[in-house]
Amino acid sequence: MPLLVVGSVALDSVETPTDRRDNVLGGSAVFFSYAASYFTTVRLVGVVGEDWPDAHTQLLRQRSIDTEGLQVVPGKKTFRWRGKYLPNMNDRETLEVHLNVFGEFQPKLPDSYRACRYLFLANGSPRLQMSVLDQVPVPRLAVADTMDLWIREEREDLMRLLRRIDGLVLNDSEARLLTDEENLVRAGHLVRGMGPKFVVIKKGEHGAMFFSEHETYVLPAYPTEYVVDPTGAGDSFAGGMMGYLAARDDFSPKTLKESMAYGILVASFTVEDFSLNRLQRMERSDIDIRMEEYQRMLSF
């Protein structure tokens, strides 16, 4: 089944302790789409300015990502983010954010997108996320991401969103912020109590936890020796996960757990280089080889 995603499309500038890249392809919807494209066809909804290199659009199209929903707004600039990773490569400092055209983004779905049954609401305000939900009449599975900014500043809208979605993906510090609970197991269940049928807490280099009414589990990250740039890891995780679910057209507990593992593995490739560089050199068979290693690692 095709998979619809709405989120940020950005030009990122990234500093790590040993290297840097300026104005490279980034944004939540971009990492998500590219990761998901290894599993299913993707329909991207986003907005960019006239500074957006067409080569980036071509790169996405080459992987069968439908970019009809990517608006290019003349006279405006693309969302830009500049950040710097600390030596632990897990924590980062945001040095600059220019929302630019993304700040006024009012997504309008192409008619061809409205029949999508699998839907991911990547980074964006809860109001923006709900406006997309309103345009998809009968989603089979609607999952959203959120971030500290919306938890702090648009909590009421976020709570409304949570009652309308099937799943929420957020990271550990966001789960703690949202619930005021330090223990992640309790935090996960508290978030589930806010509406979604399942909750995924991403723990960066430590993997991800899953919570539903009947199941609580944690899967570790794939041990990665050379982390070059963690930017986009969380969105790649979500892309791998949702891509697999949409491809299978199933979200039984078994398929959900498999999808978590695929998300973890796609993210383990993303962090091995800047931007989409590593994913561009990756084939579906590389994921499957790593999946075999991962399953072997977890069986005893």
Added chain:
Amino acid sequence: MPLLVVGSVALDSVETPTDRRDNVLGGSAVFFSYAASYFTTVRLVGVVGEDWPDAHTQLLRQRSIDTEGLQVVPGKKTFRWRGKYLPNMNDRETLEVHLNVFGEFQPKLPDSYRACRYLFLANGSPRLQMSVLDQVPVPRLAVADTMDLWIREEREDLMRLLRRIDGLVLNDSEARLLTDEENLVRAGHLVRGMGPKFVVIKKGEHGAMFFSEHETYVLPAYPTEYVVDPTGAGDSFAGGMMGYLAARDDFSPKTLKESMAYGILVASFTVEDFSLNRLQRMERSDIDIRMEEYQRMLSF
């Protein structure tokens, strides 16, 4: 096979954000022994002062822990530690340490202990750890723990120890300190290069990583909803791990991975109450039930 452990025997005072206990049974060799006793017979080497309640010794003996090697020194006081956990229940502050009789401890193994083939050198200076190694003529498997104090202040002795042991167990911050390397996968291999055939990095609530020449893997912690007191979790992990290896009298890659899982599960019980309280209410069958859940959690 019986398992020999040398390490601290202590009276702990612990504050958590919601509760506290004063002068309760603790110490690395105590948590280790009690955890290991679910798998094999244990021979404890340690030292206490005349303030040591005999009831504590009886508690250990009830689980077939041989306390012939526990010296009681008249006119001296037992090692005391007082600490306070931060709200995240992972980080802690040491408020007071009184080494007391443990500061001058020169372990002398009872003759009946010298034939032990499985050996764990728990918390203690590398020099103390080596003096125990010297007294065990032919260990089959010698594994040690270490801590930041020895890495900082007795590095040369520690490096000598590392060349004499089969395995080292240490936590993530200690691995980073020892290797000056932030990435735990690289850090694990660097520690292995210092001598031990295998290295285990404990990551607290995030599980543990294993490194040998041919294998690198990570197993997550069992997701624990109610963490009452994390004190002794690392020593319980080591006790479960080594207890299982000694019981099996085997340390093939397969058995080592199983032993890691047992270590993780025993530790998941330890943190559910203060001191040894939860382990005292635990039976071997409880571990096996949790093991079934854990294996189900990791299979897909």
